[in-house]
Amino acid sequence: MSSVATENRPETGRDVVASVRNVTKVYRLGGEDVKALAGVSIDFHQGDFVAIMGSSGSGKSTLLNLLGCLDRPTTGQYFLGGNDVATLDDESLSRVRGRYLGFVFQSYNLIQQLSVVENIAVPLAYQRPANPDGPELCLRLAKLVGLSGRLGHRPNQLSGGQQQRVAIARALVNNPHVILADEPTGNLDTATSLEIMDLLDALNNAGRTIVMVTHEPDIAARAKTVISLRDGKIESITHNG
Amino acid sequence: MNFLQQLRLGFRSLLLHKLRSALAVLGILIGVTAVIWLVALGEGVSYQAQQQIKNLGATSIIVRSIKPTEEANRESGSRSGIAYGLLRDDYDRILANVPTITKAMPMREINREVRNGEFAIDATLVGCTPEYFDINRLGIERGRPLSAADMEYLDNVAVLAYEVAERLFPIEDPVGRAVQIGDEFYVVIGVAEQRTASAAIGGSLAARQYDKDVYIPLSTFRARIGDRVITVRGGTFQNETVELNQITAVVDDMKAVDSSADIIRDLLRRYHKSLDYAVVVPKELLEQAETLRTMFNVLLLLIAGISLLVGGIGIMNIMLATVTERTREIGIRRALGATKGEIVQQFLWETVVLSGTGGLLGVAFGFLCGPTVALVRRTISELFPEVWSSLPPNIRDLEPLLAPWSIAAAFGISVGVGIIFGIYPARRAANMDPIEALRHE
Numbered sequence: 001m002s003s004v005a006t007e008n009r010p011e012t013g014r015d016v017v018a019s020v021r022n023v024t025k026v027y028r029l030g031g032e033d034v035k036a037l038a039g040v041s042i043d044f045h046q047g048d049f050v051a052i053m054g055s056s057g058s059g060k061s062t063l064l065n066l067l068g069c070l071d072r073p074t075t076g077q078y079f080l081g082g083n084d085v086a087t088l089d090d091e092s093l094s095r096v097r098g099r100y101l102g103f104v105f106q107s108y109n110l111i112q113q114l115s116v117v118e119n120i121a122v123p124l125a126y127q128r129p130a131n132p133d134g135p136e137l138c139l140r141l142a143k144l145v146g147l148s149g150r151l152g153h154r155p156n157q158l159s160g161g162q163q164q165r166v167a168i169a170r171a172l173v174n175n176p177h178v179i180l181a182d183e184p185t186g187n188l189d190t191a192t193s194l195e196i197m198d199l200l201d202a203l204n205n206a207g208r209t210i211v212m213v214t215h216e217p218d219i220a221a222r223a224k225t226v227i228s229l230r231d232g233k234i235e236s237i238t239h240n241g
Numbered sequence: 242m243n244f245l246q247q248l249r250l251g252f253r254s255l256l257l258h259k260l261r262s263a264l265a266v267l268g269i270l271i272g273v274t275a276v277i278w279l280v281a282l283g284e285g286v287s288y289q290a291q292q293q294i295k296n297l298g299a300t301s302i303i304v305r306s307i308k309p310t311e312e313a314n315r316e317s318g319s320r321s322g323i324a325y326g327l328l329r330d331d332y333d334r335i336l337a338n339v340p341t342i343t344k345a346m347p348m349r350e351i352n353r354e355v356r357n358g359e360f361a362i363d364a365t366l367v368g369c370t371p372e373y374f375d376i377n378r379l380g381i382e383r384g385r386p387l388s389a390a391d392m393e394y395l396d397n398v399a400v401l402a403y404e405v406a407e408r409l410f411p412i413e414d415p416v417g418r419a420v421q422i423g424d425e426f427y428v429v430i431g432v433a434e435q436r437t438a439s440a441a442i443g444g445s446l447a448a449r450q451y452d453k454d455v456y457i458p459l460s461t462f463r464a465r466i467g468d469r470v471i472t473v474r475g476g477t478f479q480n481e482t483v484e485l486n487q488i489t490a491v492v493d494d495m496k497a498v499d500s501s502a503d504i505i506r507d508l509l510r511r512y513h514k515s516l517d518y519a520v521v522v523p524k525e526l527l528e529q530a531e532t533l534r535t536m537f538n539v540l541l542l543l544i545a546g547i548s549l550l551v552g553g554i555g556i557m558n559i560m561l562a563t564v565t566e567r568t569r570e571i572g573i574r575r576a577l578g579a580t581k582g583e584i585v586q587q588f589l590w591e592t593v594v595l596s597g598t599g600g601l602l603g604v605a606f607g608f609l610c611g612p613t614v615a616l617v618r619r620t621i622s623e624l625f626p627e628v629w630s631s632l633p634p635n636i637r638d639l640e641p642l643l644a645p646w647s648i649a650a651a652f653g654i655s656v657g658v659g660i661i662f663g664i665y666p667a668r669r670a671a672n673m674d675p676i677e678a679l680r681h682e
């Protein structure tokens with residue numbers, strides 16, 4: 001069992017926001033079991049900035065999907081917002097995603113027929129109870145990511161970097177416990193990648209917890225902690241700086 | 242998301258594919274319009290039928306003579322031709338034995354040419370009593386109706402139907418002038434009001450027309466024309482003896498109609514060897530018309546259901562395509578917190594917007610039924626007058642009647658169709674695995 005915070009870090013008093021315990025994920029493929037995750041335990045604390053690395057097939061996406069409550073582990077526990085969400089039903093998992101998690105994808109995943117501000121607002125449609133300050137919040141977040149002047153634009157009228165900024169604003173709108181980013185710079189050129197990493201840095205400095213999958217070492221170097229996966233197990237945990 | 246937001250989202254998603262959505266809307270629109278129009282025309286026809294039956298009088302019982310079939314003719318055929326139908330004795334017997342009858346009227350009719358100089362018309366010569374005008378609610382436009390005195394003195398007097406008067410006397414006032422029927426001259430004493438046809442009775446399919454009638458006293462008819470009528474058909478003389486063509490009896494109360502009709506049927510059965518008469522009860526016709534109308538409406542709803550089913554299949558087709566195309570969006574929404582139920586709702590709203598739009602437009606087009614019929618009528622009557630005048634009056638006079646229930650039903654069914662045919666695509670969208678949906682494309 002590895003804990004990002006308890007092993008090597010001094011600030012042990014910070015809250016644990018998400019915690020996986022002995023999680024495995026087994027896919028049955030044509031009568032054969034594929035162990036995508038073979039027992040993983042980690043705690044994520046308030047303010048962590050974690051990069052998950054590993055070779056192709058090492059289980060990065062599987063882990064991120066479990067963390068994102070898009071999938072359930074075969075065995076093990078996952079504590080989020082104080083509850084074990086590993087065994088929740090589909091509807092409850094949807095609610096957990098909407099309440100505690102923010103998503104940033106490699107290919108931005110904006111809804112094409114909606115404008116910038118409407119895309120930022122999408123998670124609000126699924127909040128229970130509804131957030132009465134939603135519209136203002138969207139405008140504030142658009143300003144935060146530097147898109148105040150593009151509120152009515154459609155995704156296809158924006159550059160890749162701008163689209164990813166919209167996605168980041170959208171990931172913040174429900175004030176999530178953890179932001180999950182899957183190769184957030186994978187589709188961007190170097191200069192734009194750096195801008196996006198600057199934005200994520202700034203969010204992390206403001207107290208946001210970020211978990212990011214990447215295969216680029218210089219992007220991973222921007223995180224505070226790097227977890228390396230190998231064959232569905234944690235191979236190493238390194239702290240930067 | 243509230244109701245309005247859902248509606249707006251539905252509209253916007255559909256506007257992404259304008260032509261496709263428009264075609265789906267068209268499918269429903271046609272179905273809804275068809276329902277409303279068909280019901281309106283059906284209601285118009287049935288209203289017309291009811292009016293015609295009511296013209297016969299709800300408290301009357303009509304007994305008509307019916308010519309026996311050809312075989313029966315040959316059997317009973319003698320050199321003096323055939324005799325059939327109601328007798329003057331029948332009339333007396335009915336009057337004497339049915340106490341509920343307040344008024345009764347015997348009638349005789351044949352086709353004869355009626356002339357005024359060079360003007361001539363093939364008219365229906367009706368021998369009747371003064372009650373005729375009262376019982377048939379036929380008003381007098383000019384002059385006076387037949388009177389008891391006319392009957393008594395076997396006067397050669399005639400009342401003309403409005404159209405007959407117009408044809409024979411295009412310019413001058415016919416009252417006081419003479420018309421020629423056969424060798425006899427008759428003084429015109431009155432002109433009847435214009436009158437719409439009444440329902441078909443006595444086994445004949447055609448409605449009773451009043452516009453070719455010439456009325457003379459029944460007694461005069463008997464004296465001048467007689468019971469025996471000789472016609473030439475196919476080179477041979479045909480020779481028929483008929484005393485009365487019709488007896489109309491009026492009872493005092495609607496409740497007495499059925500029992501009185503039964504007594505009349507009994508009486509006639511006793512004195513007639515063959516069934517050379519028919520007893521027609523307008524009240525029964527009215528009930529039959531009502532049944533017919535219900536059956537007709539059920540049939541229409543069936544047709545409507547089928548056309549809306551076709552529209553619904555169109556909608557389902559389009560929604561399935563939409564769901565496949567928007568797999569990615571579904572994955573995104575699921576990741577961002579949408580439950581399966583919320584995805585189902587979103588797509589159901591879209592189908593309801595589609596079918597509801599079709600329904601509303603269909604209702605709007607439904608309201609155009611009356612004006613459209615009027616336009617078609619005017620166009621035909623102005624451009625093709627011969628075609629127009631050859632149409633049966635039932636069609637010429639047809640006024641569609643918009644039925645409020647059909648509008649509500651058509652709109653309701655269209656929205657229902659949207660929901661029913663939207664459920665499968667919507668569920669398919671909701672049941673996608675979010676991870677795979679996000680990877681789509």
Ligand SMILES: Nc1ncnc2c1ncn2[C@@H]1O[C@H](COP(=O)(O)OP(=O)(O)O)[C@@H](O)[C@H]1O
Nearest residue numbers: 027029034036055056057058059060061062063
């Ligand atoms: N849906 C799936 N069905 C079967 N096997 C899967 C599925 N998803 C992932 N795997 C397998 O699990 C292992 C880990 O995959 P993944 O988490 O995608 O790795 P990474 O993202 O690090 O490349 C791989 O061997 C992969 O083939």
Ligand SMILES: [Mg+2]
Nearest residue numbers: 057060061062
């Ligand atoms: Mg992967």
